[in-house]
Amino acid sequence: MSQGTRLGTTGPEPPPSVQAGPAPRPPEAGRVPPVLRAACFLSNFDRFAITPLLVAVAAGFHVRLDQVVLVASGYFFAYGCAQPVWGMLSDRYGRMRVIRFSLAAAAVCGLASAAAPTLTVLVILRIAAGAFFGAVVPTSLTYVGDTVAPAIRQRALSDLQVALAIGTAAATLVAGGVSELISWRAMLALSAVLAAITVFATRGLSESQSATTxxxxxxxxxxxxxxxxxxxxxxxxxxxxxxxxxxxxxxxxxxxxxxxxxxxxxxxxxxxxxxxxxxxxxxxxxxxxxxxxxxxxxxxxxxxxxxxxxxxxxxxxxxxxxxxxxxxxxxxxxxxxxxxxxxxxxxxxxxxxxxxxxxxxxxxxxxxxxxxxxxxxxxxxxxxxxxxxxxxxxxxxxxxxxxxxxxxx
Incomplete structure (x- = not known):
């Protein structure tokens, strides 16, 4: 019995039709394409920017802080629950299609959030934004899995870890500053604009594989x-x-x-x-x-x-x-x-x-x-x-x- 079957085999290699498709522009020397690192940065940037904005949101809508917590918790819940859906869609339709679509939809939700007239509308829009931004990181990881050999894959994934860490740190600093100097609405708009720019930047990145069988x-x-x-x-x-x-x-x-x-x-x-x-x-x-x-x-x-x-x-x-x-x-x-x-x-x-x-x-x-x-x-x-x-x-x-x-x- 082979090592791969001691706790259950990983299965045979996918048929050639699964791996066929336009040749991707692979990461050089195990590096992740910069635009994917930017997308992962933005996903964490938007996710971790929410908490520092809660006090400002409460003040803006003249409500108690406990009433705006759903802006964050709803976002986090949708972010996590949407993962399997995006995974199946990326297997079916391709990694970059999912990333482009989800970032474009997140940009729309972000701009709408910045103009939300009521707290209820804001909560709904942030839940939707969380679901869309939730597609970016797992799909980027999958893209790396498709395009980088296992021997150097961990090195490539560390590039994503760096981008995620910078996004986390930047969100806390920038969100607090923007909401203090301008408004919390400006922070949501900033994230949306960055998402739209990232969608445009992904146009030159090839798909990693064709749709699954x-x-x-x-x-x-x-x-x-x-x-x-x-x-x-x-x-x-x-x-x-x-x-x-x-x-x-x-x-x-x-x-x-x-x-x-x-x-x-x-x-x-x-x-x-x-x-x-x-x-x-x-x-x-x-x-x-x-x-x-x-x-x-x-x-x-x-x-x-x-x-x-x-x-x-x-x-x-x-x-x-x-x-x-x-x-x-x-x-x-x-x-x-x-x-x-x-x-x-x-x-x-x-x-x-x-x-x-x-x-x-x-x-x-x-x-x-x-x-x-x-x-x-x-x-x-x-x-x-x-x-x-x-x-x-x-x-x-x-x-x-x-x-x-x-x-x-």
Whole structure:
């Protein structure tokens, strides 16, 4: 029995008709096309710009802050839930078609949001924008999976990690400044204009493959879900989302509970973005090492970060934790992403989208389970639990990665 069938084979190579089509303009030396990096930057820029705008939106509509929370939560919910739909559409109609359409639709929703006359209209439009922007990152990951050889794919995906990290950091800084100096409406309009420009810029980028021969959504889903390796990778994504993303949410509140102001707490946790940038650069230098070693390194940083936070809720302790968690995201998460791109070459978009959905579901579970502990101020216990969970997650992921053989190598 081959290595690829110990937990379920990844299936045969897709037929030639699936891989046929116009030759793409492939990334040189494992690099992602700049326009795709810009699209991923913009997706995170729009997503993370929402939270800093909530107070300004409440003031603009003369309502309580708790009434405008749905502007953010509705966006996040739609962003996560739309992933499988975009994955199946990208498998059926092509990666760049989906990216162009979703960015164009997001631009329209963004401009309409900037002119929303009521809070209800704004909520509806932001939910739609979240669903459309949600297509960009998983489809870009899939494009890289189509066009970059597995041996250097992790290096290419690290380019996307850098773009996402910059988008996250820029959103917090720019959103606050624009809403303070101009208005929150101007910020939404800015994001929409950037989306429209990005659509125009993608015109020179070829499609990565022709439409799949799997005609029905059920065929696309079935080709992924019947593989036990798909469930393994989605399971790791679910747990990673609960530990890393879900518990990371509580770093800033932990500082505030110690008397640190909102701005100070946000500045300290923003070091997560710096950590992601720095470690993504390091990842590019070591990306050709065995995948299990990258998973192990990322898992160690994840566990160490939460362990430090559990031992010290000081500014220095949380700062160190944020930087290490950025490293964990760069190494561990990007390694899982790379793994997801190899699962089902004939339905790669669906496989990657399901992995991303599992990540979002896990983050919701993690933040939900952590709520009762933080409500009583038990932040150290929560971070200790996260560190403890990261250890078996790392060991199991690294071990199983050694037993997996991709079919598109």
């Amino acid at each position: 799997l005609r029905r959504p059920t065929e696309q889903l079935g080709s992924v879900l019947r593989l036990r390796w798909s469930w393994v990778v989605m399971g790791f994504g679910l747990v990673e989302g609960a530990v890393l993303l879900g518990c990371f949410t509580f770093l800033a509140p932990a500082l505030q509970d110690q008397g640190v102001g909102t701005i100070g707490a946000g500045g300290v946790t923003a070091l997560y973005g710096i950590g992601t940038l720095a470690f993504s650069r390091l990842l590019k230098l070591v990306a050709t090492r065995p995948p299990w070693t990258l998973l192990a390194a990322g898992g160690v940083m994840m566990a160490a970060g939460f362990l430090i936070a559990s031992l010290s809720l000081s500014v220095a302790g949380i700062a160190a934790a944020a930087i290490l968690l950025g490293g964990g995201w760069s190494f561990f998460h990007s390694s899982l992403q790379t793994w997801a791109t190899t699962l089902a070459p004939a339905a790669r978009g669906t496989a990657v989208a399901l992995f991303v959905s599992a990540l979002f579901v896990g983050s919701s579970i993690g933040s939900g389970l952590g709520g009762p502990l933080t409500e009583h101020g038990h932040y150290q216990e929560l971070f200790a639990l996260a560190a403890a969970t990261a250890v078996p997650l790392t060991v199991l992921a690294a071990w199983l990665r050694t037993r997996y053989t991709p079919t598109d190598s």
